[in-house]
Amino acid sequence: MDNWRKSSYSGPDDGNACVEIADSPTRTAVRDSKAPGRATLTFPAPAFTTFLEALKQDPRPCC
Template structure:
């Protein structure tokens, strides 16, 4: 995937706490923008929406 874009929640200034996302029709990928050569999380497209919902859920609630 080469269509990376920064999260709108990356924070002010230089975005020190930033993640990037890339999507395709079949997959979505997430990486740390400070070190893009490190590991990338890749999800089937159908699993990415539940992944985001779990991140947004209050602590201790699925």
């Protein structure tokens, strides 16, 4: 997976302190933007979609 992208919430002040994701039709990978050469977590695409939907339902602010 080579198409890594940062969250749209990553602004100029905190752009180096976020996660990046890359996806394919079957998998989604997540890594730390500060250490892209280190460990990467990979999830089946349906599981990652479920995770994102759960985050959208959480009333607590993320940042």
